[in-house]
Amino acid sequence: MSPSANWSYPTAVRFGAGRISELVEACQAAGINKPLLVTDRGLASLPITTQALDLLEASGLGRAMFSEVDPNPNEKNLEAGVNVFKNGGHDGVIAFGGGSGLDLGKLVAFQAGQSRPVWDFEDIGDWWTRADADAIAPIIAVPTTAGTGSEVGRAGVLTNSVTHVKKIIFHPKLLPAVTICDPELTVGMPKIITVGTGMDAFAHCLEAYSSPFYHPMSQGIALEGMRLVKENLPLVVADGSNIAARAEMMSAAAMGAVAFQKGLGAIHALSHPIGAVYNTHHGMTNAVVMPPVLEMNRPAIEDRIARAAAYMGIAGGFDGFYEYVQKLRADLGVPDKLAGLGVGRDRIDEMTAMALEDPSAGGNPVTLTTENTKALFEACI
Ligand SMILES: NC(=O)c1ccc[n+]([C@@H]2O[C@H](COP(=O)([O-])OP(=O)(O)OC[C@H]3O[C@@H](n4cnc5c(N)ncnc54)[C@H](O)[C@@H]3O)[C@@H](O)[C@H]2O)c1
Ligand SMILES: [Fe+2]
DSSP states (O other): OOOEEEESSSSEEESSSTTGGHHHHHHHHOSSEEEEOOOOOOHHHHHHHHHHHHHHHHHOOOOOEEOOOOSOOOOHHHHHHHHHHHHHTOOOEEESHHHHHHHHHHHHHHHHTTTGGGGBBBBBBBBBSOOOOOOOOOOOEEESSSSSOGGGGGEEEETTTTOOOEEEEOOGGGHHHHHHHHGGGGGTHHHHHHHHHHHHHHHHHHHHHHHHHHOHHHHHHHHHHHHHHHHHHHHHHHHHOOOHHHHHHHHHHHHHHHHGOOOOOHHHHHHHHHHHOHHHHHHHHHHHHHHHHHHHHHHHHHHHHHHHHEEEEEEEEHHHHHHHHHHHHHTTOOOSSSSGGGOSTTTTHHHHHHHHHHHOOOOSSSSSOOOHHHHHHHHOO
């Protein structure tokens, strides 16, 4: 039996297999009468998506979808989605998909009522207070991958299609009003996406756990999140229809996103520019850069990682943990180097500058400099 429960930590989460059937109730709870379902192109025609639309239509909530969403979605996708939202007279968004569909859907609900450009709401200082909070439409989130945790997050990642920079757009009301975590929706993920998204969840937990800021609650959540990935990611890769393990991975994903309020680090600081420049999969990119980042951070996190290793049942302290990560990557078929994702050496200087500017950089346990960041890129490529 896979678990089923209601949580409000921090979002109201309806967690359990088959609970997509509560989509209409979730709309009612969020006060949405004319939802726009936002997803990406790949999911648009899959049965999980058409079945969700069937539920809406059958209950009189209409059948409206926007799916012109790229992987690593950009401001053009957002503008098109906002137009569909406004022209259709919608009053809320069902953000449906992996991080791409979830983030773009959340941002449509956010941006539809704003008069300033979306880039004015980047996660810098108190820029979020520039937004008209009352004009943000309610959001229901329905993840179909188990990785980004965007379903319980207050941010959306948007790539600037002109500058190829990934920006984090932040507002407290980007937090969905209701989330439905139904592990059955993740069963059809291609194996490579199961691996990539699972490693994203692991990276969120690992970086949150390692970041030096004070946040003991996040620390505990991140630690258990890592353990859940260790126990369950190999199971879902071996058998994609293992619902109990899929459920645990969904929990780990949500836990990672809750935990990374504490901070991220160099894995994400590197991964964001690589994804923006080379359009690689976010989680897979994280998985590739993980060992060199661990190695660089070792002096600052050795004891802490040894404690995590002990909790996770890994012998050998930091070294054991490092070897575990290497073996996990190899077992899951993660390329050893970024060259395996098509990343060349031609733009290292540019990506180094972008990594240092990335908001995740500040959470790295070792201060990032041009020298050590460039060296990281060299080691990863
Ligand atoms: N908001 C956040 O806090 C946050 C955190 C981490 C990453 N992100 C962002 O999320 C994005 C990546 O999200 P992702 O890793 O979930 O991948 P994704 O949303 O880009 O999806 C990857 C592919 O998998 C397909 N897919 C998704 N679910 C499926 C299913 N159940 N069955 C079949 N196919 C399915 C999609 O159609 C797509 O082709 C990036 O843009 C990244 O920057 C956001
Ligand atoms: Fe991530």
